[in-house]
Amino acid sequence: MSQYGVVLFSGTQAALRAEKLLERVGQVVKLIPTPRHLSSDCGVALRFSWAEQNEVVNTLDRARLAYETIAILDG
């Protein structure tokens, strides 16, 4: 089973921006409730395939979209 990573953003509109940017470059991503062990924020986080980590980070950096945390998702 492939492993997932998760990116946390400051707010939901930033997460939605990331979703669009990544989908535009062909990434398969999903917005999920922020995992509680990573943050007590009640918003959403963006889940992606961990193997695509570099492409995800590069895409966000190119758009100068800041994120809070990037982490591997257990299970």
Added chain:
Amino acid sequence: MDSSLIYLDNAATSWPKPPEVVQAMASFIAESGGNPGRSGHRLSLAAGRVVYQAREELADFFGLDDPLRLVFTANVTEAINLALYGLLRSGDHVIASSMEHNAVMRPLRHLQREGVHLSFAPCGMDGHVSLAHVEKLLKTQTRLVVVNHASNVTGTIQPIAEIGALCREHNTLFLVDAAQTAGVLPINIEELQIDLLAFTGHKGLLGPTGTGGLLLGERVPFEEMKLLVRGGTGSRSEYEEQPEFLPDRFESGTPNSIGLAGLLAGLQFIKSHALDALREQETSQLARLIIGLSNLPNVRLFGPRDPSRQVPVVSFTLDGMRVSDIGFRLDEEYGILCRPGLQCSPAAHRTLGTFPHGTVRLSPGPFTKDREIESVLEAVERLSAELL
């Protein structure tokens, strides 16, 4: 819709709206009715995506790189208040034109009492502000220049690009009130060197009332801006302090997501019909109105009287008839809907010499038909003939 009515009050709010706008709002409330950015379930995300899509497409439409620097507000008035109260402090100097709407004048007059210094750049009888006047008024304490992109009284288009360049030269922020121009004239904030653009969704952009926003260009120190409202944002819920990041810093409380769904559809309608094509039709109707009214006896026409220098707004008076009577009779006898009076712009009317009585304003929109313009000219001709 009553098709016998001739609606020439698009400068107040555009009507009718494209059917796509109505459809988008109905679909939104039926299908994407969650609270955007609050809960993270699929209906909340569906609503959040609509709000984000509106943000992204509007940012792109106005030449703003980062969509998160577009903050939604209830209307252009709130956007202007956010900019003025957010940025100005006691001791700061502001320059405005003498054609400003009360959306700018009233906050400025209040801020004046709080210690902000005001200067007004005079405008000619056509409503046009001279660049030399603005330049003369600029000083080191000038924090902001604010200009109405196009007058809601005369339609006069101001030299925004030139004022923008002047503001960059003097390291002053530039706020543009685009109430009459967003969706009517092309606006690219990079090219025009605009720092803050305040727009409304329910006029040229063809969306519903209750929508608008403020674009914060890269030079705007948004972290230093004072807030009008604080509250829940769906983010950083563990903190009792307002978040600092955009757009949440300025967007507390549940947004008007249904309205934004409609605004997005309005914007898409404009993009699919091309701004240039819509402008061409409005310009030709404006030219017909200007020529037709100019030829009538007793009619006084205000503003540039040049379709290339104004948005589709025409102001006139009839010597010997009160503007309120003209407005009432056009409505009652001819089904023509217009706006008589001061149009919330006493400063502009002082400039034109029409204070305190005001003018009758006619403002066609993208759905105005050529034959409706002819009907208006015939009606005003009949009123004017009574005075001979």
